[in-house]
Amino acid sequence: MNMAAMTELPPVDISVETRDAIVVGVRQVMALLQKAELLDKDMTYQKLLVEPESLFYYIQTYRSNRAACDAIVKSADGKPVRDDKTILSCGVNLLQVQRLMVLTCAKRVFGVSGQIRAQPAEEKPAKSGFGFFKKAEKEEPKTMSNEERFLSELAKYLAFDWQLPLLDTYRQHLTYQHLLELGSDLAVIPTEQAIEAAGKLDPADIRKAREMLENDFVTMLNDNPQAVNGVIYWNRDWYKFLRPLLGRKVWQFFARDRQFFTLVANMDKAKIRIFGESLAFIAPENLAEFERLNIDKIAALVGAFHTNFGLEMEGFMSEKRFAKDILRRLVESFMYLKKDQEQIKIYADLTCKAIGPSIDAWRAKLI
Structure with missing residues (x-):
């Protein structure tokens, strides 16, 4: 799994006509895979939209059998497609198709209908009775349910098939504040265990840890989420000093109790270097x-x-x-x-x- 690639979410600004073409293509690909006995006969398009595991299985089956779908999935110049970034005959690539389907499935899972508003309401000028513009007024947004608010934020980071089995985990273990603090890292946290662990953390602590760890944050979360409590104990200078000394046991060390950290903090740094990984x-x-x-x-x-x-x-x-x-x-x-x-x-x-x-x-x- 390429974590760097996953942070580049494909756009979903797709016209209605293109969306209609995508739906037709998804149905046709399903029929081809079923005819080749590569997909269960009872699989339907509606199942893909309401069952994340079915959509995940469908996408994986297609990826493993691209050649079986060459009659339907063609590039803009009519050639077979063997990757997810080539522009298709409908004007988008497979990454965009995948994200569109993942978001559609997420809406069904969360019970959200209508368009997800991920952006704040825009200010629009209002006319006075004499035809002149009054001071710009903020358009009042419609009241959003908790599910709509949650999914509007989560949708910013949903794009990949591996996130489908995690949809229920997001809903059960994360709060809206967790989503705000985790931000784009949600697109690179690939396991149920790591998401559950993140949900047990105070959102304020997540913010502090992300600021301290930067690119190490997701690694820490996947390896030992309890290390966040230790990370926020130290300042940035101490972290930069300890990180290379602790090597592969770095998160084991930061998961220790604060009484031990106090003991280490009072040691001479030359002695700390001697102990190295054993401090974990x-x-x-x-x-x-x-x-x-x-x-x-x-x-x-x-x-x-x-x-x-x-x-x-x-x-x-x-x-x-x-x-x-x-x-x-x-x-x-x-x-x-x-x-x-x-x-x-x-x-x-x-x-x-x-x-x-x-x-x-x-x-x-x-x-």
Whole structure:
């Protein structure tokens, strides 16, 4: 799925005549697919308009069998069409056809009739009784129902077949304020889980997070929506500092509690760089034990843990009991160690190798 392409929504400013031609074409394509036994015989045009899953299936079936529809779907110069951007004989491309059908289906799902007004009412001049213009007056809009208001905003970002199975999810889990804050990102949030998670967030927090994360916002929402609470804790400078250090675990870190963030914020940034991705999982009790050492010894010991235990490190460093049961004694053995930096690194490596069996035995007791 090309997220960049999805942000370019095709226009739906289509004439009535073209819309009529599109309806005829959709029906004819359906008949061809049914004749070729590629589409269920009980599929009807009306089903496409009221059942999002049926419309999604229809579009997917066409895309997988374009050649079967060459007699109907032709380019402006009469050639077969193998992509969605080529202008058709009716004057629009398939992306426009798709968006028109998605919006029509959405109106049926939301129970909205008539035209969706996505733009505010325009001001029009009013004539006085003497034929002169009075001060421009705003045309009073008709009262919109909650469903019409919601769909008018959502419709700005509806265009793709993958959004069809999500129509009910939008309605159940998002509010009008959510739509306003999510804005164009609605066109690049492809999963039900991410939309549900967004619906649990305060719209004001979404606004702050989008301003902070910019292009990272959708990635965060799809990976770990709870990270928004951590993102808005930090200022932009801190975020720019932490983002590259945390790597693939960035959203795991930002999903942690604020008490832990306070602990990290009070650390020297040079020490924060040493811990890096491990800040996403290390228990605060373990972090506090490391903090008893000077920066050179922290670097040596943390480096030795990463070298000797790799990904397994998360399994015990995330346990607060590890601090009291094992790490504390280890840290104390380093506190008064008088060696140069290279010797400290060697000592840390040998020590981590030596305590490996003890850590394995300790972890076995946790299970």
